[in-house]
Amino acid sequence: MLLFSIINACGGIHNVLRILAPDTRILVEIKDTSLLSSQAKKQNYNKALKQLTYDKAMIKDNEQLASELLEVGKKIAEQQKLSIASCTSPVECEYRPSWHISPPQGLLNDPNGFIYHQGQYHLFYQWYPYDCVHKDKYWVHLTSKDLIQWDWQSVPLTPSDWFDSHGVFSGHALSQNDQLMVFYTGNVRIGEQRDRQTMQCVASSTDGIHFTKQGPVITELPPGVTPHCRDPKVFRHDDHWLMLLGAQREDEVGRLAVYRSEDLKSWDFVGLSGDELGDFGYMWECPDFFTLNNQDFIVIGPQGIKSSSKYHTVPHHNGIVKAQLDAQDKFTLSEFQHLDVGFDFYAPQSLQTPDGRRVMTAWMGLPDEINQPSIDSGDGWVHQLTTFRELYFEQGKLLQRPLSELKALRREQIIVPKDTHCFDLQSKSFELNVLLTWGSRIRLHESSTGYCEIRLEEQSRTLYLDRSNTLMREGDTLRELALPNSASIHLQIFSDTSSLEIFINDGEAVMSSRVFTDKTATKMSFTGDVEIQNSWLF
Ligand code: FRU
Numbered sequence: 001m002l003l004f005s006i007i008n009a010c011g012g013i014h015n016v017l018r019i020l021a022p023d024t025r026i027l028v029e030i031k032d033t034s035l036l037s038s039q040a041k042k043q044n045y046n047k048a049l050k051q052l053t054y055d056k057a058m059i060k061d062n063e064q065l066a067s068e069l070l071e072v073g074k075k076i077a078e079q080q081k082l083s084i085a086s087c088t089s090p091v092e093c094e095y096r097p098s099w100h101i102s103p104p105q106g107l108l109n110d111p112n113g114f115i116y117h118q119g120q121y122h123l124f125y126q127w128y129p130y131d132c133v134h135k136d137k138y139w140v141h142l143t144s145k146d147l148i149q150w151d152w153q154s155v156p157l158t159p160s161d162w163f164d165s166h167g168v169f170s171g172h173a174l175s176q177n178d179q180l181m182v183f184y185t186g187n188v189r190i191g192e193q194r195d196r197q198t199m200q201c202v203a204s205s206t207d208g209i210h211f212t213k214q215g216p217v218i219t220e221l222p223p224g225v226t227p228h229c230r231d232p233k234v235f236r237h238d239d240h241w242l243m244l245l246g247a248q249r250e251d252e253v254g255r256l257a258v259y260r261s262e263d264l265k266s267w268d269f270v271g272l273s274g275d276e277l278g279d280f281g282y283m284w285e286c287p288d289f290f291t292l293n294n295q296d297f298i299v300i301g302p303q304g305i306k307s308s309s310k311y312h313t314v315p316h317h318n319g320i321v322k323a324q325l326d327a328q329d330k331f332t333l334s335e336f337q338h339l340d341v342g343f344d345f346y347a348p349q350s351l352q353t354p355d356g357r358r359v360m361t362a363w364m365g366l367p368d369e370i371n372q373p374s375i376d377s378g379d380g381w382v383h384q385l386t387t388f389r390e391l392y393f394e395q396g397k398l399l400q401r402p403l404s405e406l407k408a409l410r411r412e413q414i415i416v417p418k419d420t421h422c423f424d425l426q427s428k429s430f431e432l433n434v435l436l437t438w439g440s441r442i443r444l445h446e447s448s449t450g451y452c453e454i455r456l457e458e459q460s461r462t463l464y465l466d467r468s469n470t471l472m473r474e475g476d477t478l479r480e481l482a483l484p485n486s487a488s489i490h491l492q493i494f495s496d497t498s499s500l501e502i503f504i505n506d507g508e509a510v511m512s513s514r515v516f517t518d519k520t521a522t523k524m525s526f527t528g529d530v531e532i533q534n535s536w537l538f
Contacts, residue, residue, distance in 0.1 A: 002059050003068040010052065011035025013075045017050070021069060021162040022190045022197065026054040048192055070215060073161035080158040084138070087129035088152070093377035094519050095498040098429045099409055099538060100364070101125070101142065101150060102384040107132045107370065110231075110286060110347035111361050111385055112139055113173035113182045116354060118208060120145055122180065123361070125385065126170060127155070132375040132382040134367070137167040139184070143208070147359065147388055147405050156203070156211040163188065163199045163216045170231040170286055171200075172349065174264075180205045181264070183243070185230035186216060196227040200245070200259075200267070218243075222257045222269045224250050229257060231286045231347075234264070242329060243267060244287040246300065254284035254302050260329050273331035280336075281305040281317070286347040289323070290358055292393035296323040298333060301347055311478040316366050318345050320398065337398065341481050342465060342502070342511030344369075345386060358391040359403060364499060364512055369475040373516045374498065386512050387494055387501055399507035402492060406431070410536035422446075422525040425537065428517075432493040432524070433533040440528025444493070444500060445470070447521035452500060452513075456489060456528075463489060465502065471516040481509055496538070 003026075007013055010028050015035045020027040029051045030036070036052075044053040059065040090096065090104040101123070102108065112124040121144045126137045139157035142150040157168040164186030171184030181204045188197040199216035221229055228248035234241055240260050247257040249272065258270040274280065281302035288299035297320050304315045318340055321333040339348060340362070348362035365383035375382050388403035414430065416423050428445055436442065441455035453466040461484045468477035481504070483489060492503040502511040 001068055001071065003072050006040075006054060007072060007075075009037040009040040011037075011040075013072075013079060016072075016076060018076065018160075018165040019069065019072050019162055020051075020165055020188065020190065021056065022188075024056050026056055027051045027190075028054070046192075066215065069162050070213065073213065077158045077160035080138075080160055081155060084129045084155055084158075087379070088155075091378040091381055093374055093381065095374040095377075095516055096381075097384055097496040097498060099148075100384045100387060100496050100499060103127055103129075103140070103381050105379040105381045106130060107134065107381075108140075108363070108383040108385070109134070109137075109365065109367075110170045110363050111349045112170050112184070113141075114349040114351045114361060115173040115175055115180070116351055117173070117175040117180045118178065120208070121147055121351070122173060122208065123150065123385075124156075124173075124182070126363075129155075132370050132380045134370075135167075136165070137169060137187075139168050139182075141209075146408070147353075147403060148408050153209055156205075156209075157182075157184070157213070159187075161186070161213060161215070163201055163219075164213075165189075169198075170347065172233045172288070174234055176264075178206055180208050180211075182211065183217075183232040183234050185232065185245075187230070198227050198229050200232050200243070202264075217265055218259065218267050222247065222272065225255075225257060225272070226250055226252075228283050233287045233289055235289055237325065237329070242270075242289075244289055244298070246283065246285040246287055247272065248283040252282045253279060254281040254300075254304075256284060256287055256298065256300065256331065256333075258329055258331065270329045274333050277321070277333055277336065281315075286349075288348065288350055290350055290352070290391075292358060292391060292398075295393050296325060297321065297393075298323040298331065299339065299348055299350075302336075309480050311476055311480060313476055314366060314368070316346055316368075318348060318362065339400070340510050340512050342479055342513040343467070343476055344499075344514045345510075345512045348386075350391065359388050360391055360400075361388050362386045362512070364514060366475065371473045372514065373471050373473070384499065384514075387496075389503075389510065392507070397508075400503070400510050401507040402494065402501075402503055406494070409538040412537045414532070414535040414537060416532045416535075421527065422523060424523045426522050427537050428495055428497045428522055429538040430495050430536060431538065432491070432495065432535045434491050434493070434535075435488055435531040435533060436491065437488045437529040440526065440530050442524065442526040442530055444495065444524050445515055445517040445521040446523040446525055447518055450517050450521060451523075451525075452515045452517070454491065454502065461486075463504070465511050465513060467513060467515055471518065472514070479511060479513075481511070483508075
């Protein structure tokens with residue numbers, strides 16, 4: 001094994017941070033130069049990058065090179081898994097949710113590989129273990145029998161290989177008989193300019209627990225597309241497979257890249273879809289695809305689209321479009337609408353349950369909003385996943401309702417004494433059902449120092465979600481939702497320590513939001529015509 005002799009000359013696998021294989025070169029990034037052998041010291045060395053350069057031609061056989069690179073990647077992964085072991089115990093923190101998925105420490109972002117496979121649900125998420133920053137991402141793997149109780153399995157994918165050295169980025173899963181396959185984007189940075197390379201990669205498991213990387217299946221970019229091309233969603237269509245990727249055209253317009261395959265290994269580029277939406281942001285991320293009531297839908301995260309509200313100032317949006325697929329595998333997209341009109345909902349993924357429901361979760365956070373109170377505690381953690389919602393398409397309308405299994409969380413009924421307008425729930429973990437009329441308002445997570453407010457402005461028939469009186473340090477503080485046709489408004493609110501998720505009028509709209517308040521903020525108060533219906537502490 002020629003590569004292993006190089007690794008030994010570089011001070012052994014413990015001294016290797018990563019291995020890269022751009023163009024004709026092999027680059028070995030090391031930790032400590034004093035461990036280099038005298039032979040390695042003679043090698044071309046980039047001090048700034050701590051990288052030694054070798055020539056790929058030294059291994060003549062391409063297959064041998066590929067398998068040696070995979071072997072080295074496995075060894076690096078073993079090292080990475082050992083060193084993150086100390087990051088897997090949850091840091092105690094007053095903002096830690098009691099039933100939502102949050103990272104033990106470090107930064108969580110997108111949900112990945114959400115699927116039902118061989119009798120259980122699998123869910124992965126993007127994780128940077130060492131700090132609350134966006135850096136080389138890992139995948140955490142969780143499993144569940146009921147979508148409520150999630151068990152930590154492992155960290156199956158680490159940024160260990162030449163094709164994903166700077167992040168095992170987002171992607172989806174496929175259940176293929178006894179195989180659980182995950183498709184993801186390998187993110188690589190080359191040189192001092194940190195030039196980005198993206199490749200679409202596969203890993204698979206036969207026991208649903210241990211994953212083996214198969215390497216990249218798409219190494220080239222589609223023509224006219226920048227290296228911002230990622231987040232594969234793979235699904236069966238007629239007699240072949242399709243892959244959707246979020247992509248950025250070279251003129252900085254977001255689009256959907258479509259590939260097709262007969263065998264999930266060899267992929268042909270079909271084209272870019274989405275021109276009918278015009279100039280619709282500078283990048284689209286994290287596509288999903290599913291059918292509801294015979295209508296195909298595609299989910300996208302368009303960045304930089306115009307916002308319809310002056311209070312929505314962040315570039316990141318989430319949304320869903322109707323999709324029409326023609327015989328040439330080209331999509332026509334129409335009728336964009338937001339999936340969530342709160343503050344924190346991005347990169348959603350969905351699965352189909354065995355009984356046919358479409359269930360979705362998302363990252364309850366946004367790319368640029370890391371500075372929040374939970375990063376202060378111990379080693380710090382940030383972000384969480386949203387609760388699960390069921391999607392329906394009924395009478396031409398998209399409806400989103402809380403997962404019915406959430407009822408299992410109900411512990412104790414909330415009884416609000418008659419004529420009370422302020423009530424201490426002594427908890428921030430509850431489900432509240434409430435009917436409000438225009439002109440009323442309700443405050444949640446209230447203490448002497450702050451609260452989060454939902455108010456219904458009569459004149460404009462607009463619902464406002466206002467988190468300006470909370471401990472949020474970054475991000476927008478006001479969201480508005482016009483509800484011109486509702487005489488009264490029903491809210492089903494799920495609260496969990498540092499979040500509120502508000503389902504409006506039996507699924508007409510949802511607002512998801514992180515809300516940081518102090519420990520004592522367990523009160524709720526209301527003014528105007530507010531009827532508290534069946535509600536529960538969790
Ligand atoms: C969305 C995203 C994805 C990417 C991942 C990296 O939040 O930027 O496009 O794959 O996060 O963590």
